[in-house]
Amino acid sequence: xxxxTELVKEAHAGSSGNLSASAVLSSAEALPSMAPQDxxxxxxxxxxxxxxxxxxxxxxxAGSGHPGGSLxxxxxxxALFFRVLRHRPLEPGWPGRDRFILSKGHxxxxxxxxxxxxxxxxxxxxxxxxxxxxxxQGHTDRTRTPGVEMSSGSxxxxxxxxxxxxxxxxxxxxxxxxxxxxxxxxCDEGQVxxxxxxxxxxxxxxxxxxxxxxxxxxxxxNSEVMNTEPLAEKWRAFGWEVLEVDGHDIGQxxxxxxxxxxxxxxxxAIIAHTIKGKGVSFMENNPDFHGMAPTRxxxxxxxxxxx
Amino acid sequence: xxxxxxLASTREAYGKTLVxxxxxxxxxxxxxxxxxxxxxxxxFAARFPQRFFDCGVAxxxxxxxxxxxxxxxxxxxASSFAVFATARCFDQLRVSVAQPRLNVKIVATHGxxxxxxxxxxxxxxxxxxxxxSLPGFAVVVPADAVETAEVIRAASVTPGPFYIRLxxxxxxVVCEDGYCFSLGKAASMRQGSDATxxxxxxxxxxxxxxxxxxxxxxxxCRVLNMSTLKPLxxxxxxxxxxxxxxxxxxxxxxxxxxxxxxxxxxxxxHDPVPMSFVALTDTYTHSGKxxxxxxxxxxxxxxxxxxxxxxxxxxx
Ligand SMILES: Cc1ncc(C[n+]2csc(CCOP(=O)(O)OP(=O)(O)O)c2C)c(N)n1
Ligand SMILES: [Mg+2]
Numbered sequence: 001x002x003x004x005t006e007l008v009k010e011a012h013a014g015s016s017g018n019l020s021a022s023a024v025l026s027s028a029e030a031l032p033s034m035a036p037q038d039x040x041x042x043x044x045x046x047x048x049x050x051x052x053x054x055x056x057x058x059x060x061x062a063g064s065g066h067p068g069g070s071l072x073x074x075x076x077x078x079a080l081f082f083r084v085l086r087h088r089p090l091e092p093g094w095p096g097r098d099r100f101i102l103s104k105g106h107x108x109x110x111x112x113x114x115x116x117x118x119x120x121x122x123x124x125x126x127x128x129x130x131x132x133x134x135x136x137q138g139h140t141d142r143t144r145t146p147g148v149e150m151s152s153g154s155x156x157x158x159x160x161x162x163x164x165x166x167x168x169x170x171x172x173x174x175x176x177x178x179x180x181x182x183x184x185x186x187c188d189e190g191q192v193x194x195x196x197x198x199x200x201x202x203x204x205x206x207x208x209x210x211x212x213x214x215x216x217x218x219x220x221x222n223s224e225v226m227n228t229e230p231l232a233e234k235w236r237a238f239g240w241e242v243l244e245v246d247g248h249d250i251g252q253x254x255x256x257x258x259x260x261x262x263x264x265x266x267x268x269a270i271i272a273h274t275i276k277g278k279g280v281s282f283m284e285n286n287p288d289f290h291g292m293a294p295t296r297x298x299x300x301x302x303x304x305x306x307x
Numbered sequence: 308x309x310x311x312x313x314l315a316s317t318r319e320a321y322g323k324t325l326v327x328x329x330x331x332x333x334x335x336x337x338x339x340x341x342x343x344x345x346x347x348x349x350x351f352a353a354r355f356p357q358r359f360f361d362c363g364v365a366x367x368x369x370x371x372x373x374x375x376x377x378x379x380x381x382x383x384x385a386s387s388f389a390v391f392a393t394a395r396c397f398d399q400l401r402v403s404v405a406q407p408r409l410n411v412k413i414v415a416t417h418g419x420x421x422x423x424x425x426x427x428x429x430x431x432x433x434x435x436x437x438x439x440s441l442p443g444f445a446v447v448v449p450a451d452a453v454e455t456a457e458v459i460r461a462a463s464v465t466p467g468p469f470y471i472r473l474x475x476x477x478x479x480v481v482c483e484d485g486y487c488f489s490l491g492k493a494a495s496m497r498q499g500s501d502a503t504x505x506x507x508x509x510x511x512x513x514x515x516x517x518x519x520x521x522x523x524x525x526x527x528c529r530v531l532n533m534s535t536l537k538p539l540x541x542x543x544x545x546x547x548x549x550x551x552x553x554x555x556x557x558x559x560x561x562x563x564x565x566x567x568x569x570x571x572x573x574x575x576x577h578d579p580v581p582m583s584f585v586a587l588t589d590t591y592t593h594s595g596k597x598x599x600x601x602x603x604x605x606x607x608x609x610x611x612x613x614x615x616x617x618x619x620x621x622x623x
Contacts, residue, residue, distance in 0.1 A: 095380075142378070142407045149378065154402045160368045161403060164375020167360065171336070171381070191399070194368035202360070 040083070044250045047117065048078040052279045053306050054113035054126055060299035062130040065138070067283055068290045069183060070110035072214040072247070072274040079253040080179055081114040089119040092146040098176050099165050101149050103158020104183035104212065105139035106291070111148065112136050120147040156189030158182060159209055163199050166207040166267075177261070178207045185217025188226045193238070199267040200239030207267040208260045209240070212247065214276035218290050235269040247272025280305055312479035312512060315452035318416045321473060322347030324459040325384060329355045335463065336376055338362055338385040340369045345475075346386035346416045366396040370411070374403035377410040382463055388422075389415035389431030389472055397437055404468050405441040411469075412462045413438075418448070418472040419559030420587070420604065421509065421597035430592045431472070436564025438470035439537050445490060446537040448472045448558075448566075450511040451480045454534060457488035465490060472508065476597050479512035481532070491535045493543040499527035502615050502622075503547035505570055506557040507533050510585070513601075514557050516608035521615060528615060536566060541573045548578040553618040557585040557611050559601075581621035583614035 051074050059065035077100075081087075085098040102111050109129060116123045121135070128134035135144045139153025150161050162180035169176050186192060199207055211231065219225045228234075236242045241263045245252040253272065260268035276290070277283030280302040283294075294302055328335045329351055336358045343349040343361060352359035362369040366387055373383045386392070392415040393400070404411045415434065422429045438446045445467065449455040455473060462469045481496065488494075496511065497518050506514040511532045518528040529551050531543055547554055554574060556567040567584035574582060587604050601607055 150374075151402055151407045154398050156367075157371050157399055157403050160371020160399075161375040161378070163368075164372040164377070165379050166375075167372065168376050168379030168381055171358065172379070191365075191367040191371065194363075194365035195371065198362060198365065198368055198372070201363075 041250050044078050044082055047082055048074045048250070049279070049306055050117065051078060051110060051113045053303055054116070055109045056280070056294060056299050056302045056306065058109045058113065058126050058129045059293045060296065061127045062293065064130060064293050065109055066106040066291045067280070067294065068216070068276040068286070069104060069212065069214065070107045071278045071280065071283065072276045073104075073107055073110055073181060073212045074278065075248050075250050075253055076181060076210055076212065076272055077110055077114050079250050079257065081118055083254060084257045085179070086176070087118070089115075089147070092120060096174060096176055099149050099162070099178045101158045101162045101165070101178065101180045102140055102152060103150075103162075103180050104155065104186050105152030107181070108136070108138065108140045111140065112145070115145070115147040118147075155183070155186040156191040159192055159195035159199070162207055162209070163195055163202065163204060166199075166204045167202060169206055170204075176206070179210065180208070181210045181212060183217070184211055184213045184215065184222055184228055184231065185225070187211065187228050187231065188217075196235065196238045196240070203265050204267045205264050208257065209235075209267065209269045211269065211271050212274055213271050214274040216276045216285070216287055216290070218287070220287050232271050235271070240267055240269040242269050242271065244271045244273065247274035248278055312481065314477040315480050316477045317449060317452050317455040317473040318345070318347045318475070320452035320455040321414055321416070321459055322350035324456045325351040326354050328460070328463050329358065332382065332463070334380060334382050336360070336381045336383055338369050338373055338383065340364055340366045340387045340391065342387050345388070346414070348384070348386050366391050367399045370396045370399035370413075371403050373411045374407070374409050377404075378407070381410070383411045384414055385411060386414045386416065388417040388429060389419075389434040390417070390429060393431070393434040393437045393470070400441060405443050408443045408467050410466055412471065413469065414459070414471045414473065416473045417475045418508065419474065420592050420600040420606070421559065422475050423597040423600065424594050426594040427591045432561045432587050432592065433564070434470075434472060435536060435558075435560045435566070439564060439569065441468070441470075444468045444470055444537060445535070446470045447490070447535050448507040449488075449534050450508060450532045451478055451482055453480055453482040453484065453486050454488055454532075457486060458534065461488055461490055474509055478509045481511050481515060488534070491538040491540055493540040494532040494534070495529070495543075496532050497528065497530040499529040500551055501527045502553040502555065502618055503529040503531060503551045504555050504557060504611060504615070505531045505533045505544070505547065505566065507536065507566055508559050510557040510559055510606060513606070513608045514611055517611035517615065520608065521612060526615065526619070533566060533570070536569060539569050539573065541577075544570055544573045545577045548574050548580045553581045553615075553622045555583045555585060555611060555614040555618055557606070557614075559606055560586055562586040562588050581618040583618045585610050585614050
């Protein structure tokens with residue numbers, strides 16, 4: 001078994017993330033000894049690539065949607081759905097399930113792809129995305145899609161919902177954990193900080209916020225549209241345990257989730273440094289692909305790159 | 308002769324009923340946004356501290372937390388002043404609560420202009436329009452403290468989102484002890500065949516006073532307490548139109564999007580009769596004593612009497 005800290009170190013050395021090694025190591029200090037075998041990581045990486053292909057195919061078929069923010073969060077969602085979450089795809093309402101709440105609802109295609117690959121519904125359903133009558137709405141709808149915890153699409157609301165879910169776990173003496181995925185542009189919303197203040201106040205150590213820090217939002221770079229930095233310091237100042245990881249390094253992501261499980265008395269925020277459009281050369285760091293579908297040719301080229 | 312009525316607090320009735328419900332059902336949870344002393348959710352907080360969550364001055368977050376709790380099986384009561392519980396967090400009500408039809412009961416106190424001296428920022432005059440516009444929401448304005456207790460109980464056992472609007476001042480009691488609230492059913496408060504006054508909230512008392520005075524002048528008015536704005540009791544409205552031939556509505560709200568427009572929609576579709584609306588007309592309001600403000604805007608028994616005379620003059 002590879003030690004968690006070592007895993008993070010190794011994984012980081014091999015990654016192209018824009019994160020300082022010291023930040024990762026200091027955040028990973030207290031990792032429990034449990035860490036995935038390399039083969040499992042490879043399996044997860046294969047699944048990540050698979051989800052990316054689904055995302056491209058779905059959005060191209062729909063003719064609209066948000067590839068950039070779906071692609072940046074692929075490793076996070078892969079790690080959660082195929083390794084971390086305790087869930088029962090054939091029993092989506094199982095009360096003991098860990099909750100995954102997609103606050104940045106425009107990444108719905110990624111969530112749908114993960115749900116389908118887990119068996120919540122047929123993979124063939126994925127290409128119905130955004131079509132009239134489809135259970136796969138443009139942004140998530142908890143009344144239509146099995147496995148979707150929250151209706152979203154209006155940014156800023158997911159962390160509050162997550163707090164309510166985490167409080168309910170405590171009231172019911174349930175051990176389930178709650179994971180909320182937010183965008184970095186989404187952190188412009190005041191409600192995010194209302195929730196950021198409340199979760200530590202309520203001492204919710206069963207709650208994890210993951211910020212997909214791809215440094216971009218619709219109108220361009222965060223730093224130009226609305227500077228969010230220093231993001232980690234803000235969450236820390238609000239009372240969260242804060243970890244920074246390379247959000248495309250599954251080993252680091254798993255180590256961070258593992259660490260969060262050991263934190264008592266307060267919630268954990270994982271700042272995942274990512275690249276918007278990750279995995280498709282002409283989409284990477286290209287704000288045009290925040291909310292634009294690839295053409296047929298672009299999709300073919302993207303799928304080639306993801307082969 | 309208009310009779311003097313006992314005054315009682317709708318907020319107090321709310322807080323006390325919450326405590327009763329808290330004893331009866333462990334799934335009841337209550338949230339507030341730093342106004343629990345005013346909304347009287349503090350009565351519940353004192354008894355069930357582990358099931359009460361003060362969210363601070365953060366209404367949007369409160370609504371989101373309520374949604375998460377409701378999605379996990381809790382029956383959630385969330386309170387603030389009516390202005391803040393609607394306008395401040397309307398998108399949260401829409402996306403997090405209304406669309407998924409979650410079991411969240413927004414109980415807003417300080418409805419209307421009778422908040423008084425605090426002025427326009429605290430006068431909720433659009434809240435019912437906002438709440439009624441949300442698909443799936445039940446919207447109720449109890450007439451008094453007796454009905455409030457009934458409405459809170461009914462909401463606790465009726466799945467889905469509610470908006471319930473209460474008042475700041477103690478208000479006249481018009482419902483008899485033992486009164487039974489039924490969601491979506493108007494309560495007949497007085498019989499009459501010349502015209503109908505349809506009112507809710509504290510305007511029910513004004514409507515009864517107006518009807519009493521009018522009776523002295525030989526005009527017999529039916530009075531309906533239309534506490535449920537949504538779903539609206541269409542049957543009672545159609546009967547009123549058919550049997551009395553003229554309708555006046557009275558509400559402590561803007562003319563748009565509240566009781567008057569709801570009733571008018573039903574009337575024009577089924578049985579058009581002359582109507583008149585006692586309500587605020589496209590204006591913001593000022594500081595003053597509650598009774599002064601009601602008078603300034605014609606939200607009084609006198610205002611209702613004039614409206615009745617107007618509809619009667621237009622009655623075929
Ligand atoms: C309340 C709200 N305002 C505006 C939008 C439109 N919108 C959709 S995505 C987006 C940018 C989000 O940026 P970020 O959170 O960084 O997402 P990501 O980069 O992960 O795609 C905006 C403004 C919205 N969905 N909700
Ligand atoms: Mg972003």
